[in-house]
Amino acid sequence: MNTTRSGRPALTRPDGTPLRVLVVDDDPDLAEVLTGALRYEGWEVRAAGDGATALATARELLPDAVVLDVMLPDTDGFAVLRDLHTTQPDVCVLFLTARDAVEDRIAGITAGGDDYVTKPFSLEEVVARLRGLLRRAGMARQQEEGPRLVVGDLVMDEDAREVTRAGELVELSPTEFELLRFLMRNPRRVLSKAQILDRVWSYDFGGQAHVVELYISYLRKKVDAGREPMIHTVRGAGYVLKPGTR
Amino acid sequence: MNTTRSGRPALTRPDGTPLRVLVVDDDPDLAEVLTGALRYEGWEVRAAGDGATALATARELLPDAVVLDVMLPDTDGFAVLRDLHTTQPDVCVLFLTARDAVEDRIAGITAGGDDYVTKPFSLEEVVARLRGLLRRAGMARQQEEGPRLVVGDLVMDEDAREVTRAGELVELSPTEFELLRFLMRNPRRVLSKAQILDRVWSYDFGGQAHVVELYISYLRKKVDAGREPMIHTVRGAGYVLKPGTR
DNA sequence: CCCCCCGCTCAGAGGGGTCTCAGAGGTTAT
DNA sequence: ATAACCTCTGAGACCCCTCTGAGCGGGGGG
Numbered sequence: 094m095n096t097t098r099s100g101r102p103a104l105t106r107p108d109g110t111p112l113r114v115l116v117v118d119d120d121p122d123l124a125e126v127l128t129g130a131l132r133y134e135g136w137e138v139r140a141a142g143d144g145a146t147a148l149a150t151a152r153e154l155l156p157d158a159v160v161l162d163v164m165l166p167d168t169d170g171f172a173v174l175r176d177l178h179t180t181q182p183d184v185c186v187l188f189l190t191a192r193d194a195v196e197d198r199i200a201g202i203t204a205g206g207d208d209y210v211t212k213p214f215s216l217e218e219v220v221a222r223l224r225g226l227l228r229r230a231g232m233a234r235q236q237e238e239g240p241r242l243v244v245g246d247l248v249m250d251e252d253a254r255e256v257t258r259a260g261e262l263v264e265l266s267p268t269e270f271e272l273l274r275f276l277m278r279n280p281r282r283v284l285s286k287a288q289i290l291d292r293v294w295s296y297d298f299g300g301q302a303h304v305v306e307l308y309i310s311y312l313r314k315k316v317d318a319g320r321e322p323m324i325h326t327v328r329g330a331g332y333v334l335k336p337g338t339r
Numbered sequence: 340m341n342t343t344r345s346g347r348p349a350l351t352r353p354d355g356t357p358l359r360v361l362v363v364d365d366d367p368d369l370a371e372v373l374t375g376a377l378r379y380e381g382w383e384v385r386a387a388g389d390g391a392t393a394l395a396t397a398r399e400l401l402p403d404a405v406v407l408d409v410m411l412p413d414t415d416g417f418a419v420l421r422d423l424h425t426t427q428p429d430v431c432v433l434f435l436t437a438r439d440a441v442e443d444r445i446a447g448i449t450a451g452g453d454d455y456v457t458k459p460f461s462l463e464e465v466v467a468r469l470r471g472l473l474r475r476a477g478m479a480r481q482q483e484e485g486p487r488l489v490v491g492d493l494v495m496d497e498d499a500r501e502v503t504r505a506g507e508l509v510e511l512s513p514t515e516f517e518l519l520r521f522l523m524r525n526p527r528r529v530l531s532k533a534q535i536l537d538r539v540w541s542y543d544f545g546g547q548a549h550v551v552e553l554y555i556s557y558l559r560k561k562v563d564a565g566r567e568p569m570i571h572t573v574r575g576a577g578y579v580l581k582p583g584t585r
Numbered sequence: 586c587c588c589c590c591c592g593c594t595c596a597g598a599g600g601g602g603t604c605t606c607a608g609a610g611g612t613t614a615t
Numbered sequence: 616a617t618a619a620c621c622t623c624t625g626a627g628a629c630c631c632c633t634c635t636g637a638g639c640g641g642g643g644g645g
Contacts, residue, residue, distance in 0.1 A: 175371060182378070200544070201368075204462050204537035205375020253527045253581070254573050262584070266632055267575035303592095304634065310593060328591070328642075512621060550623065552603060574602070574631070 103135025245336025349381025459541035491582025
């Protein structure tokens, strides 16, 4: 079985080969960071900076999914989508778009099973959306029996956005939810505040790593409340999520 | 069992293979969005832009149903229907038509078991009509025992357009009904406002996502009135329909 | 043993998302 | 023609979420 650099089992295609993803964005920095994050998931990633290159690369790579900026130097993402779908009708598309711009033109996108995220986004969100798309499209081989993350008696249903600890419902804010998702996708692994900040917060976040401490504290109050703690501090290194010793 | 991209069990042909649908419309954008939405249902979809292509594709695909624009560049939908019925008498046809145009000629069609929707339509409506046609024609294998959606003590009879909560009748406007149907077809799954807008509102709707909030508020007053709430807001994500914890 | 620094938590400001009301405009039914 | 209903817009209020800053506590090194 192929694995991610983080040691998790990777989502794979039905034949066991890595999922193939094409990243299309004209901002090299953003493309770079996206490419890195998706490779980290164990996927095979190629990047393109404009629509023409994207289509050419897609014909060669035959990707399972495309991460596609709406605004491109030579064309827009919607035209690329249409061309893509004529030759590869089963490909999943995740659009990247500015919050204010063209939100109305997004109409119809999610209806076809595709999805979008607005800039600025967090890498966790992009990866989660992409995983969701691929899973629903039946392209990814399931390792477990669904969109549920389980660590000890802590259970997260990503579709319902529902978290339970020992069967009890835990209500979380959006940021708390994403932070916990990141922790649960990396159980028993020490994550530094910098790592968490890079993954869970938007790439343009200018604030201090202090927020991470704050949100860890929020999570503890809700997730560990009165129970055996699962969120542990590793002084000078970061945080770990692990179930009680058994 | 084959499943839709949304994870629901798909309607299948009696032999278990996906239902085959042909989309005929000369507007590429509309054909694209229709094709995507029907694929999302787990069906096998082909598209054609004119009558001649449609007939050729139909001979090859042998579709169970055809979504057919009445106005075509080379001919009209009625002629296509006649030709189709000579070679494939069992095929179901869902007509797409402008509101004002030839409504009387359509009336005769529906007597033959076929159906129609007027432009602009919502994707939920097209999918629901198509499901109804296929079910009544006996082409689809039933998973449940009929056109009833059930979530907790909330029951919807799609044919009768009747909704009851805990046995009590709930009267809904057309938009409220379609919104609730979409929610009930995706229970325990968080649906974003964009998703809801794309599926429940017409494809040409240019307004804001604010309408969704408004209609959710209407639904709550009618469906959740005085009872344990089933419609929940997930801040920053969307809405989810789920029965109370049991 | 003491001090320094890292981490934790509280309090509060600011912003943004959501809910609801009121009303205009259009359509359908009587 | 009139009434009833349905749909959507706009505005305002409210509440939650997010982040900043400061003070406190504890662990570990000197």
